[in-house]
Amino acid sequence: PRPSASWAAAAWFSSAWLADSVNFVPAGQKLHVASGGSATPPPPPPLEQQRDTIFALSSGAGRSAVAVVRISGPGADAALRRLMLANAALPPPRAAALTSLQAPDGTGMLDRALVLRFPGPRSFTGEDCAELHLHGSPAVVRAVLGALGMLRLRPAEPGEFSRRAFDAGKLDLTQVEGLADLLAAETESQRRQALLHSTGAVRRQHEHWRQTLLTCLARLEAVIDFGEDEEIADDVAAGVLPLVQALQQEVEGHLAAAAGGELVRSGVRVVIVGPPNAGKSSLLNLLAGHEAAIVSPFAGTTRDPVTVQLELGGVKVMLTDSAGLRRTQCPIEAEGVRRAVAAAQQAHLVLHVSDAAASSAEEAPDEGAGESMPELPLSPHAVHMRVVNKADLLGSRRTAAGPAAGAAAAAAAAAASSGGGSLVPAGVQAACVDESREGAAAGAACSTTAAAASAPPRMQQGAAPPAAPDSADRQQNFAAPAAAGMHLVSCQTGEGIEQLVAALKQQVLALVGQSGDAGFSGALVTRARHRHHLGEAVAAMRRYKAAAGEIELACEELRAAARSLGRVVGAIDVEEVLSSLFEEFCIGK
Ligand SMILES: Nc1nc2c(ncn2[C@@H]2O[C@H](COP(=O)(O)OP(=O)(O)OP(=O)(O)O)[C@@H](O)[C@H]2O)c(=O)[nH]1
Ligand SMILES: [Mg+2]
Structure with missing residues (x-):
């Protein structure tokens, strides 16, 4: 609460x-x-302007083991006396006393509670204060607040205790x-x-x-x-x-x-962008640890940005999945793309996700295609990371054409999502794929993925079973793109995800101005x-x-x-x- x-x-x-x-x-x-x-x-303040006595529930609303009601002002002790049995003495300052609280209208006992007094000026507000530690049910809290109201104490305004502490x-x-x-x-x-x-x-x-x-x-x-x-x-x-x-x-x-300090408070905004079907929603779900976004083999599944909150390296991160970037006749999807672009522009860190398989040599956009793509104007101040997904589908190509082909595929995929070769694209071209122009390639990618998705999971590893290079091999094959700031991952097998999370964490910590393992001091x-x-x-x-x-x-x-x-x-x-x-x-x- x-x-x-x-x-x-x-x-x-x-x-x-x-x-x-x-x-x-x-x-x-x-x-x-x-x-x-x-x-x-x-x-000195005129007598008539002396403060009234305020009260409020200071613990969270709803059911709890204990609820704390706080009273502050010159009438705090008098209010306590009215709530306690006639023969009971007020507890000494700053000592808890178990007390029966009585309704001031004589209707009986309200609760058996711990009561503390903090006579001013040695109190939070500088005034006489009291705390009632009640059983935390809504009924008990309601009855005690009602009783305090009967005693002509005033319910506190938002922040009024702190305001009084500041004034004092x-x-x-x-x-x-x-x-x-x-x-x-x-x-x-x-x-x-x-x-x-x-x-x-x-x-x-x-x-x-x-x-x-x-x-x-x-x-x-x-x-x-x-x-x-x-x-x-x-x-x-x-x-x-x-x-x-x-x-x-x-x-x-x-x-x-300062930027780091403000980011710690507000959270680092990380936005996942890329062409449709690249596995953006799959990545979000994997990082979030639950199925926050819908994943499907159909390109253009995500429309509204989906945001989840994470904690990376002790820092609050707002991770947003967005619609696949492409030109489309569908007005709803187009609105999704507009929102994706807007979210990316507001991001502190952009994850450019692409599909390693769809961007292999034969499917990579040709040279001229980039020019006709709309711009994705991204803040040059944001950090950009490339993620090439579906590494599992590269297996056979890697063994067929050797490491270079794999690296080229990854690079082409990255180019497809960021439109350039550098890690921080300036005035990034991109990520948009023209639905109509792309035609056959998109269709092929879609039908391939759809077929794979409907097949049993093992079959999704690729049409031809890859020779399954061991992970050391893969590391070696993709050393070049990784060094260039790319991360080859598979949301399906989990390959590369750990490294991606580590790199992401490092970037987030750098954004808030913390480097190394030294604890964040603020x-x-x-x-x-x-x-x-x-x-x-x-x-x-x-x-x-x-x-x-x-x-x-x-x-x-x-x-x-x-x-x-x-x-x-x-x-x-x-x-x-x-x-x-x-x-x-x-x-x-
Ligand atoms: N083989 C394989 N398939 C994957 C991988 N990641 C995602 N997919 C599949 O790719 C398809 C698209 O995944 P999504 O996560 O919905 O892709 P998206 O980028 O969010 O797509 P849009 O929302 O349409 O832009 C789904 O069928 C996923 O199961 C992967 O690492 N390997
Ligand atoms: Mg999606």
Whole structure:
């Protein structure tokens, strides 16, 4: 079951933050003032605006062994007292107590539950909190939530507990985001990355960066404030520049890894494309471990893209099978092809699957044919891998014509699916086969496959029983195409699949920025919001270099960079410049 709806909060929260102005000050946090101004303590909130007490089911909905209901606000203890027997004492802070919960309207016992209290400010929200660990049936949960409603507590809005935690300064923005990611984590890499954010590692890193900027700023402002002569000003500026440059490079390094961090969250999109009947759906089913897509000997079986979710090397992968690429008179199939092309354009990794048997020398498209094929415009940023399927059908050709023929067949098959000889096709031609023009070849391929499919499985190994070269032989025969980034496989016999999965995993890990076997520790930049603010910080640091001669302008750029870093974590304490200044310089001197 999904965690409580409160986790829609993260998205709402980030957008609320983005909408806020530069001077956004979370309630309960320090008031931020411009450098040179004076700090005014925030007024205490008026009594009538004091928070109400909220409650919600914090564990998943539905039947479970235990359900956790959380209460937060000034009325938490009073609510507990009303639910407990008159003579029962409230449990001590942070200790679980087995308690009988009673309906406040006197209708009897609600449940026998474990109750915990977390008096503020040492609680998740900073307010008085309580947790009721109930028997996890929908009826018990409903009865207890109803009872809390009777006590005039308010059901929590989505994300309201986290919002209160943020307002109380318990969590910064990256921790709130990390917490949301942690609750949504499906893979090992997502779990690790979310933990990095939720435990405050990202906040600490940003604070460290911001502190460096504020230190630089303090030095420059001292020159302005104390009107040092030009020589000293130049010396101070020369001392600050390498610090800013080093920081800029460090932030740029993290920005370069941003794509990987975002991919870990969203999942790597892998799309299988190729001509009809190449075995795309068979490959999807094999990788998914279940029959997700329909496989049939008829070309043009798949129409809608079929997506399954996998975990490769601890990374979430969305694997999509698509319609066979060809020109067709059938409007439904044509729509399928359009969707296949669209999916391939959005892919991070494209698997170009072709049929080794159909693309042997006699069936390979002629030179001119490629030009009349429509373009499959693929992102040059995507990774492209070639998969030549139905290796089992090559057996007899390999023995008849020798290794070279096999290699040529595999290469021709790859060419048929990607339209070129290189691993990463630029403006890939392709993969489309003109149904009408191809005519006889398509028909032949179809009828051959259809005959094979209707025959007992052993017969599908090929019309003439191959001499069955051992696997070492095959490796040798196809060493050349494999080195060129091709994978010769058979979805039917499983040949080459293990190697393909290993190669796929390697590419996926490379895409998220992880190489080798070292555990994935997570990226610092995992959202467009982080990328935006860090990009702004880098831009300001670049401008700082350009403006270094004009000390006031240069200071302004450093302030802008610090503000951008502050926005990532949701705090912009320009006032800290003042304390830095006093720490660095002896005023009395
Ligand atoms: N001999 C042999 N047949 C295979 C292999 N892989 C798939 N086939 C057969 O090839 C035919 C087409 O397979 P599909 O997986 O439906 O092919 P597809 O590329 O998804 O086809 P479309 O959806 O029509 O584009 C089926 O009869 C499969 O059983 C293989 O490795 N060897
Ligand atoms: Mg298919």
